[in-house]
Amino acid sequence: MENRILIIEDDAAIAQTLKLNLECAGYAVTSFDSGLTAWNALEREHNYDLALLDMMLPGVDGFTLLPKLKEYGIPVICLTAMGDAQHEVQGLRGGAEDYIAKPFDMLALLVRMEKILQRTGRLNRVYRFRDLTLDTANRKLTRNGAEIPLPPLEFDVLAVLMKNKNRTVSRDRILNEIWGQDYFGDIRTVDVRIANLRKKLGLAEEIRTISKAGYRLEER
Amino acid sequence: MKLKTKLTAICAVLLFLVAMALSGAMLWQIREQSYKTLTQRSEEKLAGLVNAFGEAVTRNYSAAGSPGSQKAVLQYCFRNCGVEGSVLAAMGELLSAPTQIDPRTYLDVHLTDGVQTARCSAGGKDYLIVGRAVELRQMECQVYLVSDASFISQELGELLVRFLLLALCICVLGLVGVRWLIFRTLAPLSQLQESAEHIADGNYAERVRVSSKDEVGLLAEDFNHMASAVESHIQSLTEQNIRQQLFIGGVTHELKTPLTSLLLNVDTLRTVYLPEEKQQALLESMDGQLHWLEQMVHKLLKLISLGKSAQIKPSSVPELLEQVKKMARQIMEKYGTVLEISCTADMLPMDEDLLCSALLNLIENSAKASAPGQTIRLRAEGNMLEVSDNGRGIPQKDLDRITEPFYMGDPSRSKVNGGFGLGLALVKEIAAVHKAVLDIQSTPGEGTTVRLVFPENGNQTVITR
Numbered sequence: 001m002e003n004r005i006l007i008i009e010d011d012a013a014i015a016q017t018l019k020l021n022l023e024c025a026g027y028a029v030t031s032f033d034s035g036l037t038a039w040n041a042l043e044r045e046h047n048y049d050l051a052l053l054d055m056m057l058p059g060v061d062g063f064t065l066l067p068k069l070k071e072y073g074i075p076v077i078c079l080t081a082m083g084d085a086q087h088e089v090q091g092l093r094g095g096a097e098d099y100i101a102k103p104f105d106m107l108a109l110l111v112r113m114e115k116i117l118q119r120t121g122r123l124n125r126v127y128r129f130r131d132l133t134l135d136t137a138n139r140k141l142t143r144n145g146a147e148i149p150l151p152p153l154e155f156d157v158l159a160v161l162m163k164n165k166n167r168t169v170s171r172d173r174i175l176n177e178i179w180g181q182d183y184f185g186d187i188r189t190v191d192v193r194i195a196n197l198r199k200k201l202g203l204a205e206e207i208r209t210i211s212k213a214g215y216r217l218e219e220r
Numbered sequence: 221m222k223l224k225t226k227l228t229a230i231c232a233v234l235l236f237l238v239a240m241a242l243s244g245a246m247l248w249q250i251r252e253q254s255y256k257t258l259t260q261r262s263e264e265k266l267a268g269l270v271n272a273f274g275e276a277v278t279r280n281y282s283a284a285g286s287p288g289s290q291k292a293v294l295q296y297c298f299r300n301c302g303v304e305g306s307v308l309a310a311m312g313e314l315l316s317a318p319t320q321i322d323p324r325t326y327l328d329v330h331l332t333d334g335v336q337t338a339r340c341s342a343g344g345k346d347y348l349i350v351g352r353a354v355e356l357r358q359m360e361c362q363v364y365l366v367s368d369a370s371f372i373s374q375e376l377g378e379l380l381v382r383f384l385l386l387a388l389c390i391c392v393l394g395l396v397g398v399r400w401l402i403f404r405t406l407a408p409l410s411q412l413q414e415s416a417e418h419i420a421d422g423n424y425a426e427r428v429r430v431s432s433k434d435e436v437g438l439l440a441e442d443f444n445h446m447a448s449a450v451e452s453h454i455q456s457l458t459e460q461n462i463r464q465q466l467f468i469g470g471v472t473h474e475l476k477t478p479l480t481s482l483l484l485n486v487d488t489l490r491t492v493y494l495p496e497e498k499q500q501a502l503l504e505s506m507d508g509q510l511h512w513l514e515q516m517v518h519k520l521l522k523l524i525s526l527g528k529s530a531q532i533k534p535s536s537v538p539e540l541l542e543q544v545k546k547m548a549r550q551i552m553e554k555y556g557t558v559l560e561i562s563c564t565a566d567m568l569p570m571d572e573d574l575l576c577s578a579l580l581n582l583i584e585n586s587a588k589a590s591a592p593g594q595t596i597r598l599r600a601e602g603n604m605l606e607v608s609d610n611g612r613g614i615p616q617k618d619l620d621r622i623t624e625p626f627y628m629g630d631p632s633r634s635k636v637n638g639g640f641g642l643g644l645a646l647v648k649e650i651a652a653v654h655k656a657v658l659d660i661q662s663t664p665g666e667g668t669t670v671r672l673v674f675p676e677n678g679n680q681t682v683i684t685r
Contacts, residue, residue: 012503013481017488020502024492081476103480106487168491218493 003117003124006040006051007031008065008078010058014102018052022108024166026127035060039068047074049122050113051122055080055091066094075116079104107173114163127162132201134162135189148201157193161207161217170214190215223409224402231398232391239387245673247383254372257335262350263296264333265303266365270354272301272307273363277356286388292316294361307364315361321347323364333359388564408436412443420449424451460637463624470626470641474516478509485509519642520528522627523649530571530653537565540572544579544598551584556592559574559583566601568674570654575605575672578650581643582607583640589668602672613664647672 005027009015012033019029030037030048035057051074055062062078069076077098078091083203088099097116100109117123125137133142136159141148150158162167171187194215198204208216267428276297281290298308307323308316314324320343327338329351338349346369350631353362382437418426427447430440489499541563579598586596589611597608612624614622621627625645647670650659655675662668 011477011481013478013509014484016505017484017502020494020498021484021492041491081473081480102476103483106484106491142433166493213491214526216491216493 001051002026002028002120004028004030005113006038006048006074007049008035008057008062010034010056013055014054021110025110025163026124026165031154034058035062035065038065042068042072048072048074049120050117052074052109052113053078053096055087063090065095066091066096070095073176075120076201077112078107081161087177098151110164127159127165128204129162129165129217132162134159143201150197150200152195154193154200155188157190158197158201161215165217165219168210168213173214179198222544224406228395231402232395235391235394235398236387239390243380243383243387247379249322250379251372251376254375255369258367258369259489260371261349262337262365262367266350266352266363269301269303269306269365270363273298274356276300281357282507290357292360294356294359305366305368305544307366308361309364310359310361317368320345321366323349323351323366324362327364329349329362329364331355339369344451346373349510365432366516390579394510395506405436408432409490412436412440415443415447419450424454426600436565466523466532467625474626475513478513482506482509516642517632519646523642523646526574526646526649526653530574530601532569532571532654533570534567534569537568537605538563540575540579541568541598541600543572544576544583547576547580548583551580552602555587555590557587557590558594558595559598561598563600565602565604566602570674574650574653578647578672579605581647585670586611586668603676605674606669606673608667608669610667613666613668615664618683619660619662623658 003026005022007015007018007022009018009028009031010033015031015033019031032041032102036059039060051069053062053065053076054068055078062080066076066078068085073120076095077095077100078088078096079100079102080087080091081102088101091099097119098112100112115144125135127134127136131144133144134140139152139155141150141155142159157174160174160177171190175192194207198207203217206218208218210216250434271355277294280297294308294310298306298316305319307314307319307390309324311386314322316474321340323338326340327336327349327480329336333353333355335350335352338351340347342348348367348369349364351362351364353360355361408428410429411430415426418565424447427444428440430437448623485502488494494502541561545559545561548559551557583596583598586607586609590596590609592610594610596609598605599608609653613682623644624642627645651672654672656672657671659671659673661671
């Protein structure tokens, strides 16, 4: 089951890019370009795991929509150009889980989204890639139902790649995801695990090395 | 040195000098008076002496006799008169007992002269000498009376001490008075100084309260005028500063949204594996955003550099309207509105390009506010250009701010129409360059009328910038 994300953003260009990125990351995305249409649509359908809400909306603005979303139990991340403390406090007091000022970093947004989904127990913990299924809750990798045993480190590296399907992840980021920010390990550890994964799973083509950037698991 | 101290010092010196001069004059007067009295008394005494001496000589004198005996007789008679300080001289000889001084050295008397007086001092003492020549038995005798006048200078000395004390007292009392007077006179100046300090500290609303009508009062009045001028200047500068900050804030805000989107897109293209057609769509959207940015920067540049490039010369209004009509065709087609032009104006001093762009801006605004099929009227009459429509109108609360850069009554609608919120700001700036007045009248639901009113004498004057 994919996580369902609601985007309420009036700037078409930003909404489009957000949608594109989130879909790549494996989310199901619904987006609205005005507060009013979002309000009306929510009355009918409110089965969302997370909402990205722009505060500066014409007509019904973000601060008005916030209680409505809370009512349906949808966690909210505020997106806004008003990056001052007062608005932030107002947004967070209003029940927002997090607050990101524009311009924001896509990767940062994705991480925050994941943390919130994890916190609210809504995070999808099963990732799929072609015939592979990775269950992070039970730490199990299966191919067409048959379990493939993997050493813990290789499992973690694969999990990072599958979580960020189609997105380039740097070696540093992989290390950080596995051991946290404080780890200063040898990044060649990652290269060794990647090589093993390619061999064991037959993903030599799919796990691409992006020069100077990192690795990417590509689904064509 | 402070003005107070200076004035006090000058007054002190003046007071002391005046007191000293007065004392000196009085002392002189007293001295003269004393000498006069003494002279009178001495003269009376001398007259008595001369009489008594004359009688004695007449009584005792025998016709025959040697000059020696004659001398003795004179001496005898004179001594018998027994007046203290009297001196007798005859035939060039001193006949009486000598006093401390020889009066002949100071006073030379002759028969023709009558009574003579002289003052002298010798051996630390002052003397008054009164002398007279008398003829007794064909002999010329000089009779002098020498009186000691030292008491006068002694008295004067005592008086001098008293006068000095008096002068000092006057000085001290005078100074206290003067100081008080100066303090009272200069008090408004201190107030003025205090106020000036307050103003220097940034409290521009500070004013001086001086009620006096003298020079200080006038100065205070002028000072208040100056303070008002400074306050209003500072205020206008502050307002200008705030406007500029708002403008910069507006620019930043307007740039931030497309930049956010562009950054996101570039990041996406860099890190995300995308199918060909999605990549293309993203690039096209980025292209659109970049064009939008470029257009906005272009408009901003125009807004900023407007005043410098304007070429104002008398131009034909009908020609201008003809040009506007041609260029407005596209707008009319886009919004499905009709443009109606009427012109009774002839020539106006203007920059045709700028005015054309202003009118097109107004026409586009009207077209955006109108429903398809509605009419937009462009009218030129005398020194006035007018664009009016029957569109949705502008709410009262927006009217005052609508010419501010980046101000949009309803941000979402302007975005949909592709506006920047710069159009009316541009029109206002163009009006200002032409010294024309921009007048916006609007009733929500009924329509908007925008007028550019040129100055009355505009037909004659040619302004070149």
